[in-house]
Each structure stands twice: as structure tokens, then as C-alpha cells.
Amino acid sequence: MKVGIIRFPGSNCDRDVFHALKLAGGEPDYVWWNQKDLSNFDAIVIPGGFSYGDYLRAGAIASITPVIDGIKEIVKEEKPVLGICNGAQILAEVGLVPGVFTNNENAKFICKGVELKVASTRTPFTSMYNKNEIIKMPMAHAEGRYYNEELEKLHDQDQIVLKFEAENPNGSMEAITGVCDESGLICAVMPHPERASEMVLGSDDGLKFFKGIVNFKS
Amino acid sequence: MKYDAEVKISLKKGMLNPEASTVQRALALLGYEVEGTDTVKIIKFTLDEENEKLAREEVDDMCQRLLCNPVIHDYEIEIAPSNV
Numbered sequence: 321m322k323v324g325i326i327r328f329p330g331s332n333c334d335r336d337v338f339h340a341l342k343l344a345g346g347e348p349d350y351v352w353w354n355q356k357d358l359s360n361f362d363a364i365v366i367p368g369g370f371s372y373g374d375y376l377r378a379g380a381i382a383s384i385t386p387v388i389d390g391i392k393e394i395v396k397e398e399k400p401v402l403g404i405c406n407g408a409q410i411l412a413e414v415g416l417v418p419g420v421f422t423n424n425e426n427a428k429f430i431c432k433g434v435e436l437k438v439a440s441t442r443t444p445f446t447s448m449y450n451k452n453e454i455i456k457m458p459m460a461h462a463e464g465r466y467y468n469e470e471l472e473k474l475h476d477q478d479q480i481v482l483k484f485e486a487e488n489p490n491g492s493m494e495a496i497t498g499v500c501d502e503s504g505l506i507c508a509v510m511p512h513p514e515r516a517s518e519m520v521l522g523s524d525d526g527l528k529f530f531k532g533i534v535n536f537k538s
Numbered sequence: 539m540k541y542d543a544e545v546k547i548s549l550k551k552g553m554l555n556p557e558a559s560t561v562q563r564a565l566a567l568l569g570y571e572v573e574g575t576d577t578v579k580i581i582k583f584t585l586d587e588e589n590e591k592l593a594r595e596e597v598d599d600m601c602q603r604l605l606c607n608p609v610i611h612d613y614e615i616e617i618a619p620s621n622v
Contacts, residue, residue, distance in 0.1 A: 420609045427556035
């Protein structure tokens with residue numbers, strides 16, 4: 321399963337994602353922000369970081385780079401796309417997933433392990449979990465508060481993927497911290513599964529995100 | 539013709555603005571009690587267009603495509619012939 325990891329100036333979680341994908345049995349490779357043709361990949365991950373310094377809004381500038389055209393083509397071919405943290409912000413800015421991830425309610429960068437509920441297992445990335453399973457992984461962001469004026473649509477169409485469980489650190493609407501598009505193939509999550517991909521990190525709950533990609537059959 | 543554009547970007551009514559609340563609380567630490575604190579972002583630039591109507595349309599496009607996120611922002615555009 322060839323997985324492309326997109327790199328923008330300022331992306332910094334690319335190597336951890338590469339490592340997690342290798343642990344999951346995938347064949348990852350890096351893709352630079354100006355590459356338009358992603359057709360040789362079976363799936364794409366947009367990793368976390370501070371692309372373009374989070375200038376203007378987190379993910380705003382990355383959302384208009386040439387590689388996004390390549391991602392839109394991949395999406396037409398029904399290949400899965402996962403955005404983690406800054407990657408999630410980028411997918412929301414492009415409009416590939418609904419809503420916005422904006423500044424945290426307490427105006428602070430929040431960096432800690434959190435409990436999450438897997439609210440939907442229909443995406444490739446969450447297909448290997450049980451519905452409503454509680455998992456633990458780190459969050460690390462200043463702009464992760466989920467905002468969407470059309471939440472009923474998300475409920476109706478099973479587009480809520482992850483929710484904070486014990487507490488809602490950033491004030492997200494309905495404690496939502498991961499969403500997907502209508503097809504379920506494009507997923508945007510704020511917490512970092514690659515930082516919970518092996519026990520030496522304190523949790524390997526996140527590894528199934530990447531195993532889900534590797535085991536995906538279109 | 540050169541035009542000076544000024545785009546004022548603010549959060550939609552009812553949206554939480556943690557930056558503004560933080561500023562208000564910080565002012566209170568200094569002994570200043572204020573209310574209704576809000577923060578607005580201004581982006582300014584000069585552009586070259588045939589006329590003001592086209593310049594305004596172009597800037598509006600820029601707002602829709604990059605400068606603003608229409609889910610959470612309202613914006614105002616001011617265009618004036620450039621003094622340069």
C-alpha cells in the first residue's frame with residue numbers, strides 16, 4: 321500500500337507518520353507541496369506541524385498549494401486521505417471535510433494525552449476499532465476547536481469520527497475532534513495517532529489508524 | 539490604475555473570540571475594566587486594475603478564496619485610488 325505523506329514548509333510530523341506507516345506494514349514516501357500528480361499512491365496522509373507558520377489561519381496557505389489539486393484527483397479515484405492536526409486544518413480549509421478547526425477556547429496551546437471515543441468506524445482509518453471504543457492519544461494544538469453551524473447533517477450522515485471523552489480541552493462543539501466527508505474516505509482528526517503508535521510512546525492505540533489504511537481495499 | 543485595498547476581517551456574531559477575552563482579562567489585571575472587547579484583522583495591499591468596480595471584485599475573490607474563512611468570518615472591503 322503506497323502512502324504519500326505531504327510535506328509543506330513547516331510540516332514537522334512527517335517522519336513520525338512515516339515510522340507509524342512502516343510499523344503498520346505500509347510503503348510510505350514523502351511528497352513535496354508542489355507535486356501535482358499523486359496517481360502512483362494508494363492513499364495520502366497530510367501530517368501535523370506548522371505549515372507556512374500557521375500564518376493567516378492554520379492550514380489556510382497550504383490549502384491553496386498545487387499538491388491540493390493532486391489530492392482532489394486522488395479523492396475522485398476513491399482513495400483514502402487522512403489529515404492529522406495541521407493536516408486536518410488543511411482539509412477543512414480546502415472544504416474537503418465540513419466545519420472549521422479554530423483557536424482553542426482557553427487561548428492556549430494544549431499538549432497532553434487525552435481519552436477519545438471512536439464515534440464512527442466506517443472510515444478506513446477507524447475501521448479496525450470497535451464503535452464507541454475509548455482510546456488514548458496525545459493532542460498538541462492551539463487551533464483545534466471544532467466549529468460547524470450544521471451539526472445535524474454530520475449526525476445524519478455519520479460524519480463524526482472522534483470525540484473527546486472525559487473532558488473537552490479546547491471547547492470543540494459537541495466535543496468533536498475528528499470528522500469525515502460524506503464518503504467516509506476523507507478524514508480529519510486533531511489528535512496524533514502516530515504519537516500513540518507503539519507502547520514505548522505510552523500507548524499504541526493509534527496504530528490501528530495506519531493499519532486501517534494499509535488493509536483498505538477499494 | 540493603482541488602488542489601495544483594505545480588508546477588515548472579523549469573526550461572525552456569536553463566535554467565541556478567546557484572543558479578545560484574554561485581552562480584556564489582561565487589561566483588568568492592570569486595573570482597566572473594559573467591556574465588549576473585540577479583535578479585528580486588517581490586511582492592506584495595493585493592486586492594479588482597470589477600474590474600482592473590478593478592483594473590488596478581485597479583492598472580494600481574494601477574501602472568498604484565501605484571506606477569510608467564510609464559515610467563521612465576516613469581512614469589509616475598502617478601495618481607494620492609490621496615493622503612490
